Amino acid sequence: MKTIPVVIVGAGPTGLTAATLLAQYGVECLILERWESVYPQPRAVALDDEVHRILARLGLRDEFAAISRPHLGLRLLDRDMRVLTEFRRDVAQSRHGYPQGSMFDQPELEAILRRNLKQYGTVTLRGNAEVTALTQDADGVRVDFTDTATGEHESVRAAYILGCDGANSLTRASIGATMQDLGFTQRWLVIDVVTEADLDQWEGVHQLSDPARAGTYMRVGKNRYRWEFQLTPGEAADDYRDMARLHPLISPWTGNVPVAELEIIRLAEYTFRAQLADRWRDRRMFLLGDAAHLTPPFIGQGMCAGVRDAMNLAWKLAFVLDGTLPETVLDTYQIERRHHARAMIKLAKFIGTAMTAGGEVGNVIRRAVAPRLHLVPGLTDLATDSRTPPLHRSDLVVRPRLRRGLAGGLCPNALIDGGRRFDDVAAGRFAIVTSIEPTPAQRADIERRGAVLIVARPGSDLHRWLRTGAACAAVVRPDGTVLRASRRLLPQTISAVRSVGR
Template identity: 90%
Template sequence: MRAVPVVIVGAGPAGLTAATLLAQYGVECLILERWESIYPQPRAVALDDEVHRILARLGLRDEFAAISRPHLGLRLLDRDMRVLAEFRRDVAEGRHGYPQGSLFDQPELEAILRRNLARYPTATLRGNAEVTALAQDADGVRVEFTDNASGEHESVRAAYVLGCDGANSLTRASICATMQDLGFTQRWLVIDVVTEADLDQWEGVHQFSDPARAGTYMRVGKTRYRWEFQLLHGETADDYRDMARLHPLISRWTGNIPLAELEVIRAAEYTFRAQLADRWRDRRVFLLGDAAHLTPPFIGQGMCAGLRDAMNLAWKLAGVLDGTLPEALLDTYEIERRHHARAMIKLAKFIGTAMTAGGEVGNIIRRAVAPRLHLVPGLTDLATDSQTPPLQRSDLVIRPRLRRTLAGRLCPNAILDGDRRFDDVASGRFAIVTSHEPSATERADIERRGAALITAEPGSQLHQWLRTGGARVAVVRPDGTVLSAGRQLPTCD
């Protein structure tokens, strides 16, 4: 039986990201995907600059820029298309070097992820391979799968398995994990349209707060547009697959464009849910992406969470496999990511409820309150700032309980010299960011440990970041998260 260090179940964005990161560390992995090729229908359409930074880490900086569109933020509209509130995002390079929000077509993203993965000989992607069973023992995991083309049953042995197999995850079932309902369920119609016509709309996300039927609109590509509408009782997506029946819903945005110039490429029903797996790991098996969490789409964080999972786990797993990290540190994956995912789900629930709930009473409140929301301290930042909550305290996030700290937050991908940024210098290693000049002994010790040494020059973005966090030194993990921050370089025993 063939043996590999890592088997990844599912070749969606989370699985492809995990595979690429592992391959960059030289870890051999096999990705088993039940579909023959890329699933053709668009699903996720948005990501933030933190996740854009992950794509750049994969080597997709230019390729993703070519298929994506920075968006201007969020507009809240009433039933008469009047703007109640507008929250603008910065489309220029922010703290991570990328626009705060980008829109894209998921099949195009998966295509560039697959092409990029093919550069690494240690990663093998096998389509038409449907995993049917997982069996763990003390030394590894036996993965059973079926070749859907030939019908043959095969198996492979792995040291670790990453379950990136979506909401109906077999991997999750195999470790007896269950999804906990966090109290949000709505049925929505998701519509994707292609047209050469220019709709001439504001280039951001439109949230349509009609008490009769809430909706969302955004332009996701040069010719691609996305609408989402809440389904009424008794309605299904089949009621809107014909453009003649669909047009009354989208005509507020399409205006007088002839129906013949609007091509519906998908009209599907989705149930938006807020759910979190009660456990993300059983010994050698881990859950990532939709297998571990489901987020309502109102803040565009569903796919983002899966890529964050991969970024958090890959370097730890690579370190365990090459013997530089103890196996016990793999426990930090669930500790850190589960808390973060829950916080983002709660935020998505809050935003979704505020924009869609309450019927006519809710509509009256929104019309009265929304135009004044920019006056509420911190609310504009909540709606537009892409910075997400810090990670929970763990053995790899050393955070004092009662003192402000940078630990658990991402280090900015700041410009250091010329065109080089923090990530270019750190290059997937631990990094020491310091505002004072290390001694020769300290430099030698940092170099011996293979860490990058980055000096935060006075007046620089990193220098200001350290000062804001009350620190002079930060130890930054390979995933860009601050492990610890303080006044002195850490001692190395």
């Protein structure tokens, strides 16, 4: 039976991202996907600049720019379509070099992810491959799967399994993990429409705060639009498959566009949930994406969380497989990502509840309070800033308990020289960013450790970033996360790289 270092179950954005990152480190992997090709229905439609940065790391900077469009922020509307308040985002590039928010069509994203993967000879993608059993022993995992086109049963062995197999994850069941309900369940109607007509709407996210029927509208692409409406008890998606019944819901945005020019490409009922797996790993098997967490869509972080999972785990796994790091560093995956995912789920719950709950009383409160929200100091920045919480302390996030600092956060993908950014220079390796000019001996030590040295010159973005954390040096991991920051001595920071490799 053939043995493969990594088998990835599921070829959605999370699985494809993990496979590409592993391939960049030369790791052989097999992706098993039950669908023959890209699943054609649109699902995720939004991502932030941190995830845009990851896509660029995969080599998709230009390809993603061609299929996406920046969105301007968030607008709250009352039931009469009057604007209660508006939080605008700067569409210029953020600290990571990309728009803070972008809209896209998921099948198009998956298509470019698959095309990009073909350049790596270490990755095999098998469609029509339904995994039926995962059996783990001390030395690896037996993977049984069926070719759904021929009915043939096959098996391989894997050193590690990445379960990117969605909300109904076989991998999750195989490790005995269960989903914990975080107390949010709502039924929504999701509609995707294509039209060549110009709807002439503000190109941000529109949130309809109507106690009778909360809703969301956004432009996804050049001719693609998404609506989401909360369903009332007794309603179902099938009630709206007739455009005559659906049109009254979307007509406040479509205006005088003839019904004949509106083509429904997807209409489905979704139950928005807030759930988190109690375990994300059992020895050689890991959960990523929807297999590990489900996030209500109000802040557009569902797919983003899965891509972050892949970014967090892939480099660690690659360094373990090549002997650079001990296997114990894999314990940091759940510690770091589970706390982060929980924080984002809680934020999505809060936003969703604030926009949809409370009935008529809630509506009165929103109409009174929302127009004044922009007057609250810092609230606009909070509503528009794409930054997410720092990672939890782990063996790879070293920070003092009483001071936040830079550790656990992302190093900005700042411009450094000649038009190159931090990620271009670091190139998936450890990096040391310092405002102190190192001695020749220190430079040699850093190079011997396989790390990249980046000197932050006074007045540069990286120099200002270090100062915000009261630091003069920081160790940055291959995923862009700060492992450790130092206030005074560069040797203390260098020792952090040395200790990780032990």
